Amino acid sequence: MSGKNVFYAQSGGVTAVINASACGVIEAVQQNRQFGKVLAGKNGIIGALREELIDTSKESKKSIAGLRHTPAGAFGSCRYKLKSAAEARAEYDRLIAVFKAHNIGYFFYNGGGDSQDTANKVAEFSQSVGYPITCIGIPKTVDNDLPFTDCSPGFGSVAKYVAVSTREAGLDVASMAASSTKIFVLEVMGRHAGWIAAAAGLAKDDPLAPPHIILFPEIAFDKQAFLKRVAQTVKKVGYCVIVASEGAQYADGSFVADAGLKDAFGHTQLGGVAPSLVDMIKLEHGFKCHWSVADYLQRAARHIASATDVEQAYAVGQAAVEFAAAGKNAVMPTIVRAKTKKYTWSIGEVALSKVANIEKKMPRGFITRDGFGITPRAVDYLAPLIRGEDYPPYVNGLPAYVRLKNQLVPKKLPRFIVD
Amino acid sequence: MSGKNVFYAQSGGVTAVINASACGVIEAVQQNRQFGKVLAGKNGIIGALREELIDTSKESKKSIAGLRHTPAGAFGSCRYKLKSAAEARAEYDRLIAVFKAHNIGYFFYNGGGDSQDTANKVAEFSQSVGYPITCIGIPKTVDNDLPFTDCSPGFGSVAKYVAVSTREAGLDVASMAASSTKIFVLEVMGRHAGWIAAAAGLAKDDPLAPPHIILFPEIAFDKQAFLKRVAQTVKKVGYCVIVASEGAQYADGSFVADAGLKDAFGHTQLGGVAPSLVDMIKLEHGFKCHWSVADYLQRAARHIASATDVEQAYAVGQAAVEFAAAGKNAVMPTIVRAKTKKYTWSIGEVALSKVANIEKKMPRGFITRDGFGITPRAVDYLAPLIRGEDYPPYVNGLPAYVRLKNQLVPKKLPRFIVD
Numbered sequence: 001m002s003g004k005n006v007f008y009a010q011s012g013g014v015t016a017v018i019n020a021s022a023c024g025v026i027e028a029v030q031q032n033r034q035f036g037k038v039l040a041g042k043n044g045i046i047g048a049l050r051e052e053l054i055d056t057s058k059e060s061k062k063s064i065a066g067l068r069h070t071p072a073g074a075f076g077s078c079r080y081k082l083k084s085a086a087e088a089r090a091e092y093d094r095l096i097a098v099f100k101a102h103n104i105g106y107f108f109y110n111g112g113g114d115s116q117d118t119a120n121k122v123a124e125f126s127q128s129v130g131y132p133i134t135c136i137g138i139p140k141t142v143d144n145d146l147p148f149t150d151c152s153p154g155f156g157s158v159a160k161y162v163a164v165s166t167r168e169a170g171l172d173v174a175s176m177a178a179s180s181t182k183i184f185v186l187e188v189m190g191r192h193a194g195w196i197a198a199a200a201g202l203a204k205d206d207p208l209a210p211p212h213i214i215l216f217p218e219i220a221f222d223k224q225a226f227l228k229r230v231a232q233t234v235k236k237v238g239y240c241v242i243v244a245s246e247g248a249q250y251a252d253g254s255f256v257a258d259a260g261l262k263d264a265f266g267h268t269q270l271g272g273v274a275p276s277l278v279d280m281i282k283l284e285h286g287f288k289c290h291w292s293v294a295d296y297l298q299r300a301a302r303h304i305a306s307a308t309d310v311e312q313a314y315a316v317g318q319a320a321v322e323f324a325a326a327g328k329n330a331v332m333p334t335i336v337r338a339k340t341k342k343y344t345w346s347i348g349e350v351a352l353s354k355v356a357n358i359e360k361k362m363p364r365g366f367i368t369r370d371g372f373g374i375t376p377r378a379v380d381y382l383a384p385l386i387r388g389e390d391y392p393p394y395v396n397g398l399p400a401y402v403r404l405k406n407q408l409v410p411k412k413l414p415r416f417i418v419d
Numbered sequence: 420m421s422g423k424n425v426f427y428a429q430s431g432g433v434t435a436v437i438n439a440s441a442c443g444v445i446e447a448v449q450q451n452r453q454f455g456k457v458l459a460g461k462n463g464i465i466g467a468l469r470e471e472l473i474d475t476s477k478e479s480k481k482s483i484a485g486l487r488h489t490p491a492g493a494f495g496s497c498r499y500k501l502k503s504a505a506e507a508r509a510e511y512d513r514l515i516a517v518f519k520a521h522n523i524g525y526f527f528y529n530g531g532g533d534s535q536d537t538a539n540k541v542a543e544f545s546q547s548v549g550y551p552i553t554c555i556g557i558p559k560t561v562d563n564d565l566p567f568t569d570c571s572p573g574f575g576s577v578a579k580y581v582a583v584s585t586r587e588a589g590l591d592v593a594s595m596a597a598s599s600t601k602i603f604v605l606e607v608m609g610r611h612a613g614w615i616a617a618a619a620g621l622a623k624d625d626p627l628a629p630p631h632i633i634l635f636p637e638i639a640f641d642k643q644a645f646l647k648r649v650a651q652t653v654k655k656v657g658y659c660v661i662v663a664s665e666g667a668q669y670a671d672g673s674f675v676a677d678a679g680l681k682d683a684f685g686h687t688q689l690g691g692v693a694p695s696l697v698d699m700i701k702l703e704h705g706f707k708c709h710w711s712v713a714d715y716l717q718r719a720a721r722h723i724a725s726a727t728d729v730e731q732a733y734a735v736g737q738a739a740v741e742f743a744a745a746g747k748n749a750v751m752p753t754i755v756r757a758k759t760k761k762y763t764w765s766i767g768e769v770a771l772s773k774v775a776n777i778e779k780k781m782p783r784g785f786i787t788r789d790g791f792g793i794t795p796r797a798v799d800y801l802a803p804l805i806r807g808e809d810y811p812p813y814v815n816g817l818p819a820y821v822r823l824k825n826q827l828v829p830k831k832l833p834r835f836i837v838d
Contacts, residue, residue, distance in 0.1 A: 014594045016587075043597035071587050073594030080598050163817055168435075168490050168719035171820060175433045175492030178462035179499050184715055202817065274712075275691065292714035293693075296603055300587035304722055306816060386816035397725060397805035398582055398621065401590060 002036045004105025006324070007048060008056075009041030010073040010140075011080075011111030011118070015154030016161075016302040017313035018140050019074045021110050023067035024317025025138070026056050030064075034325055039102060039409060044078030045109070045118065049091060049418045051098050051411045058407045066402030068314060069392035071302035074404050080418075082118045085125045092125045094416050099126075099133060101412045106134045108320050112141035112152070116332055117356035123330040136320040137332035137352050140313070142299045144195035147358040148350040149334035151385055153316055154299070156309030159199030160386035161301040162188050162243070162294070167203035169292065170210030170241045177239035183230065183281055183289040184210075187274035188298060190245035193361045194218050196298070199382055200243035201374035210241030212372075215273070217247035218362050219371040221256050226277075227284045229372060234287065244273045303399055307388025312345065319347045343384035421455045423524025425743070426467060427475075428460030429492040429559075430499075430530030430537070434573030435580075435721040436732035437559050438493045440529050442486035443736025444557070445475050449483075453744055458521060458828060463497030464528070464537065468510060468837045470517050470830045477826045485821030487733060488811035490721035493823050499837075501537045504544045511544045513835050518545075518552060520831045525553045527739050531560035531571070535751055536775035542749040555739040556751035556771050559732070561718045563614035566777040567769040568753035570804055572735055573718070575728025578618030579805035580720040581607050581662070581713070586622035588711065589629030589660045596658035602649065602700055602708040603629075606693035607717060609664035612780045613637050615717070618801055619662035620793035629660030631791075634692070636666035637781050638790040640675050645696075646703045648791060653706060663692045722818055726807025731764065738766045762803035 008025050010018055022040070029035045040054040041047030047054070054075050056064065067074055085092045099107070107126075109119040116137040123135035139146050144155035166186060173184040190196045194216030201214060212233045215221060233240040248256040257273045274291035281289055312335050319333035332355055336348035366378035374382075392399040427444050429437055441459070448454045459473040460466030466473070473494055475483065486493055504511045517523070526545075528538040535556040542554035558565050563574035585605060592603040609615045613635030620633060631652045634640060652659040667675040676692045693710035700708055731754050738752035751774055755767035785797035793801075811818040 072590035077594045078598040165716050169715040171491035172715045172719040175496045179497040292716050293712045295711035296588040296591045297584050297711050300591040
């Protein structure tokens, strides 16, 4: 007889490779008699609360394998943060009831800092009520802001997308600059940490090559210094490519994206960093500008995923199963970079209690003194993470991403309302 | 002794594959003793006027071959429309003087409708002054609005980018919709014609799959009908993916992008279609929205180019040389689709005088009756154009695009000022 079932759920903003972690979990569980089935939460932890559990054993081997090359969250994700057990006892009781009803002994939670915190709380609570659940966090975030891991699965692929796109759009504006567009602004994700914007710096293969200016949330935005640098760059290079974190902010913490625009009713509109910067540049210098907001395109871009990232995402899923099989609890697998010249990595581990709610920002030493670029140290850190291409299969010119059946197991408990 | 030199120039907005056409021209010229060198205009026709001629024979065979996989305009493009010879006689005289000074007998102009018009004017003028230049237009435009050709090189790749991105971002919002983002709006190019937005429809592999709404410049924007459809879609599917042409407009011709926003000085700001639509949806329905503006990323995205498009772009460059060798003049090679079930194409030709200044819009029969989608006829037309992948080579995780030396031939004439 096989052992207890594994609950797996995806949490927070999805990535190009979070399904590769799911694939790693499911394939590893299928190879180990110690476990039962993988039951996936429909829309993350909400699925556990609502007893909406997807039976992954109903999917074909091929579909599960296809998760490795399919972006976004195949089981649905959620933005839902469990409060403490003291504040939200009913939810914790419900989780335990659902886990008991479905013979679930393992809780694998695939997400960022908040999710690791949730996994840790579930581990503690389950212990306290005498139904101990083995809780393993699986790291995921495009923001790369998880501590104790060299990088976060999901980041390498968005970094590759941003570096490739910056190189390509840079060639475009260079072609147009003599008689038309001289400025291109690319807005990328990163509300609190500038890792994604930093990755654009990998496109710079020559001192005059784009990007010419990178704006990080970690560096206070100085409008005059920025506008001066734009003018200098156009004078020297003929054009200027700017990559801006969505979280770029002034010294007082107000966002550059808040351009002071008002709609017909006088309501303030948060316009995005890219159009705000373009308005400033047009007003001051009169240059013709183009701008792009990558938004979901960047984190869903499985078509240009980093092979390194895909491997790591799969490996942390697999490691979660190995950790559970080895009796570990309340831990998260990490990516450990070897201190060798050639990039190699292995899987490490960290206690969930340590990971929760810490944001890893860009070290100041990764940003040039002027605040507008990345240093060779940053390049050394970032470059290996985007290496390798891992193309999905194509049918008729489009990526053949899998769509699961997502069949729910029959419910056994009364309804539970989740707001 | 080899024959007269060929002048080649890139014009207007660049594409992921315009350099593949340049590659086709240069490689075909090198294989034909009837021609001298290819001298490329630095920044399009401006290079001819300024006598800034790039000697492509100084580039290695490998660099020229690399143009096939390098996006944007390797010699620089321009936005510069020659007036008629009556209005701008000095410019026409200058062109002839430069062509004579550099033994140029062929003028190959790689661009959209305006460029074909320019090539035609040069053909006529050169004839009239007794120094006949063989003028061949080479089609290029992401907008796909050139007449007489089944499609325009450059379009297939942007179409593929938009279809792939729509599929990917659609999976993302589907993952998030249960507890967070329910709306995703992607803004794509197309000021007057909706071909690019239409291509997003290729991502729809199921009646409920994204995109759910496409907005075309050809269909008057009806705000109430749009908002109603958004709500219906969210009710039925759980989320809604919208792809909007930048040129989407109301019945009175005003742009949806003009959202009536005002800056601190009271100046109206043209905000982009995507944020305008998002503001409408938020105000009416309160859904959480995400939006993306693809801008240059879409037309520079050589990393996800359509193999069909790359082949066609190369072929029209090659055909220009063959046409010139065969004594043809004032013509443009076209893509001719065979009337077979399986998609096949060949090269045809059309007189430049016919092409100039006609915009091919989406036929009404390609757009669904409700105005929000594409018909099976449109799918039949569009689907073959995005087929096949043609990946560039990668080094260290980034595409290895070529950078030419772009060495100018020594000037022989006095300076000529171009405004």
